[in-house]
Amino acid sequence: MNNQESNTIIDERELLLLGLLRQANMHGYQLHEFIEANMTLCTDLKRPTVYSLLDRMTARGWLSFEMAQEGNRPPRRVYRLTPTGEHVFQAMLVASLSTYTLTRIAGDVGLAFLDALPPNQAAALLRQRRQAMAAAHQALLAVPKHRGSLQLVIEHQRHVLATELDWLDALIARLESAGVPQD
Amino acid sequence: MNNQESNTIIDERELLLLGLLRQANMHGYQLHEFIEANMTLCTDLKRPTVYSLLDRMTARGWLSFEMAQEGNRPPRRVYRLTPTGEHVFQAMLVASLSTYTLTRIAGDVGLAFLDALPPNQAAALLRQRRQAMAAAHQALLAVPKHRGSLQLVIEHQRHVLATELDWLDALIARLESAGVPQD
DNA sequence: TCTTGATTATTCATTGCTGACTGGTCACGC
DNA sequence: GCGTGACCAGTCAGCAATGAATAATCAAGA
Numbered sequence: 035m036n037n038q039e040s041n042t043i044i045d046e047r048e049l050l051l052l053g054l055l056r057q058a059n060m061h062g063y064q065l066h067e068f069i070e071a072n073m074t075l076c077t078d079l080k081r082p083t084v085y086s087l088l089d090r091m092t093a094r095g096w097l098s099f100e101m102a103q104e105g106n107r108p109p110r111r112v113y114r115l116t117p118t119g120e121h122v123f124q125a126m127l128v129a130s131l132s133t134y135t136l137t138r139i140a141g142d143v144g145l146a147f148l149d150a151l152p153p154n155q156a157a158a159l160l161r162q163r164r165q166a167m168a169a170a171h172q173a174l175l176a177v178p179k180h181r182g183s184l185q186l187v188i189e190h191q192r193h194v195l196a197t198e199l200d201w202l203d204a205l206i207a208r209l210e211s212a213g214v215p216q217d
Numbered sequence: 218m219n220n221q222e223s224n225t226i227i228d229e230r231e232l233l234l235l236g237l238l239r240q241a242n243m244h245g246y247q248l249h250e251f252i253e254a255n256m257t258l259c260t261d262l263k264r265p266t267v268y269s270l271l272d273r274m275t276a277r278g279w280l281s282f283e284m285a286q287e288g289n290r291p292p293r294r295v296y297r298l299t300p301t302g303e304h305v306f307q308a309m310l311v312a313s314l315s316t317y318t319l320t321r322i323a324g325d326v327g328l329a330f331l332d333a334l335p336p337n338q339a340a341a342l343l344r345q346r347r348q349a350m351a352a353a354h355q356a357l358l359a360v361p362k363h364r365g366s367l368q369l370v371i372e373h374q375r376h377v378l379a380t381e382l383d384w385l386d387a388l389i390a391r392l393e394s395a396g397v398p399q400d
Numbered sequence: 401t402c403t404t405g406a407t408t409a410t411t412c413a414t415t416g417c418t419g420a421c422t423g424g425t426c427a428c429g430c
Numbered sequence: 431g432c433g434t435g436a437c438c439a440g441t442c443a444g445c446a447a448t449g450a451a452t453a454a455t456c457a458a459g460a
Contacts, residue, residue: 046326053330063439076325080418085440107425110439127334130327131342134349140320142259142373143229144313147236148366151310159314166317183331190325190384197380201373246409263448268410291454293409 042133044126047079051087052115052123055097061110062088072184075191088113096122157209164202171195225312230262232313234270235298235306238280244293245271255367258374271296279305340392347385354378 050073054065065088066081088111091097096119099111115123141163148156174192179185233256237248248271249264271294274280279302282294298306324346331339357375362368 046323049330050326053326053333056333061439067438073329075319076321076329078321081439082418082441083416086416105425108423108439123333127327127330128342130324131331131334131339132345132349133324134346134353135323136258136353137320137323137377138259138261139373139377140229140318141313141316142370143233143236144310145369145373146256146259146366147232147310148314148369150236150239150306151314156314159311162315163317166315170317170319183329183333186328186331186388187325190322190328193380193384194320194322194377197376201376205369244409250408264409265411265448266446269446288455290456291409 042125042129043135044129044133046130047077047083047087048091049123049126049130050077050079051084051091052096052119052126055113055115056120056123059112059114061099061102061112063110065113072180073187075187091119095119153209153212157206160202160206160209164199164206167195167199167202171199225308225316226318227309227312229313230260230266230270231274232306232309233260233262234267234274235279235302235309238296238298239303239306242295242297244282244285244295246293248296255363256370258370274302278302336392336395340389343385343389343392347382347389350378350382350385354382 050069051065054060054068060068062085063081066079066084069077069079069084088097092099092113095116097113098116099113101109102112103109151159171192174188174195177188180188233252234248237243237251243251245268246264249262249267252260252262252267271280271282275282275296278299280296281299282296284292285295286292334342354375357371357378360371363371
């Protein structure tokens with residue numbers, strides 16, 4: 035009855051590496067460097083994980099590499115997309131954009147046990163959280179404009195943070211005026 | 218100069234299990250069942266992971282268990298918080314509530330490569346995403362009221378989804394009217 | 401009563417992730 | 431011309447996560 039579920043759960047980390055390599059051939063270290071510098075809002079990919087993803091995608095035929103020597107440094111693997119890789123990228127991008135996946139918000143587990151604390155203490159703690167969020171928001175506002183769609187991600191995070199601040203304010207107000215928020 | 222960084226990155230999954238066991242003693246299967254039924258908005262804890270966390274926390278002295286036999290079913294480990302466990306719970310809760318941790322939003326990697334597609338195709342795909350989000354939002358509105366602070370998490374997700382819908386609408390409008398959104 | 405399938409409860413083999421390590425090159429002062 | 435520390439590039443051992451398997455009970459029909 036319900037077999038039209040072509041539930042392509044894509045791996046965003048693969049999409050990311052493919053997308054970056056599509057823009058320029060690179061070796062693993064370089065990829066990780068770029069991600070650390072520019073995409074911390076999207077992902078938290080560790081260096082060894084980058085290498086292992088590169089291996090996997092090479093084995094699948096999505097990437098190829100050639101050894102490149104610069105100066106008398108040890109040779110490095112410079113990866114590029116294969117034609118298959120380009121197709122996979124397109125397919126993954128389509129899947130990613132057309133699909134919604136639940137985002138689990140860091141810190142919500144704490145919220146679920148808010149009633150374990152007296153309301154005034156809870157409010158005090160959440161005011162601290164609010165402060166940290168406000169700082170992060172300020173920091174994001176200060177980030178210089180990026181090129182291309184990367185800018186979009188920054189704007190998105192800014193929007194999310196701004197509305198999260200509003201929500202937290204409302205919750206704190208509730209706690210301060212009323213008491214425990216259970217109906 | 219900056220050594221007051223008592224950066225206690227807590228493990229929300231541990232906080233979750235401690236919090237649940239604080240409310241009632243349970244065995245591993247029961248814990249996972251409850252989490253699957255009521256806390257999918259917060260976490261995606263797999264059953265074997267629950268057992269391994271229970272083992273770890275028992276080894277640390279946060280939990281104890283007693284074998285319980287019901288009928289002639291095989292005996293089960295029923296876990297309870299130790300006094301240490303209660304302290305750890307309180308500390309983790311305080312840390313969780315007073316702290317902000319960046320949430321990486323699922324789907325943002327796709328956004329980062331939006332300019333790989335012609336704007337009208339991008340808009341079409343994002344309209345699909347919007348539809349899926351709207352469905353999820355409706356589903357959340359239909360969820361019956363939960364007891365205690367769990368309700369809070371549901372309200373939070375509803376709020377997030379609502380504002381995400383607004384943001385997506387704005388982005389789609391931009392794409393449709395203007396073209397690629399790079400400055 | 402005996403076969404079948406669903407539910408309960410846990411364990412295990414495999415795979416994946418990452419902190420720490422290795423082994424270079426470079427820059428710079430002495 | 432030789433330490434010393436910073437940077438570059440990749441690997442690996444050990445732990446964490448999970449799909450699949452196990453094993454036992456129960457329910458229910460034939």
